[in-house]
Amino acid sequence: MKKNIITGSVITALALGFSACASCQPDDNLPCNTKQISPVQQKARVIQMPMTKKSLPKLPKNTPVLQCNKPLRISVVGQGVAPCNGACSPAQALALAKRAAIADAYRLIAEKVKGVYVEGNDYVKNMMIKKSTVRTHVAACLRNTTIVETSFKDGLCQVEMEIKLKYADIVR
């Protein structure tokens, strides 16, 4: 008799457990043993759900990240060529090439810090690509960059430029 009562209670307990699990929707990711949520709380959760989805993407290892207590240094190498092909003096060629290299370095820093707009166009005719163009566009305002090193060889000027990013400057 006692045995029957024990087995009966065990079966009812299991049945109750299974019924509780059946009430869980298959879409819910929550485990079944979590307590019941009221409709208001559920609504609040639904509203909050997109916020949680906006979390930061996972960055690859060794990616430099700007921290509040440590300034981040970004270094680039810009290249420039003198516009005159042997027509101007070496000093003039260096000055002109350096100016072009500095502009290239500015562009590279802007690309690294702010990002690049990329636009691609493919023209297809009769199931064949006739023309393919990629356009990139950068626009930024830079301040306090420093030229670390300048080298000029075979008409090519290379300028190493650096920018120090501070958390306070960006937040402001």
Added chain:
Amino acid sequence: MRILFVNFILLSSLAYADFYYISYKYVVKDFQLYNEQILVSRAMQSCAGTISQSIVFEKKNNDTFENFIKYKQDKMIDFFDKLGLHVKSYDSFNTTNSHTNTTITFFTQCFKVDFNDNFVKISALK
């Protein structure tokens, strides 16, 4: 008496300082310098604002301020860099060719200029 004298000196220096509008732009096409221009214009009335950053040059000959700036262009670019330079770049890559066009601009800003016989002090206003 001394305070009055200092005030008088300060006021006179303010009154006799010149104000200039300076802008700078250069274009680089396909890694080659294409165009560069620095524009200087004397302000018709004094500009408002406090001095944020200054640069001092030694002056040797009797040039005008416009010519002096053109000689000291390299140093001026470094100074403009401290104030903020705008970068715009358009690149296009095709199956046959690619083009790069970068424009560096320093937008027109008013500067207080002390143009003396021995030195020139250019101060940016904020």
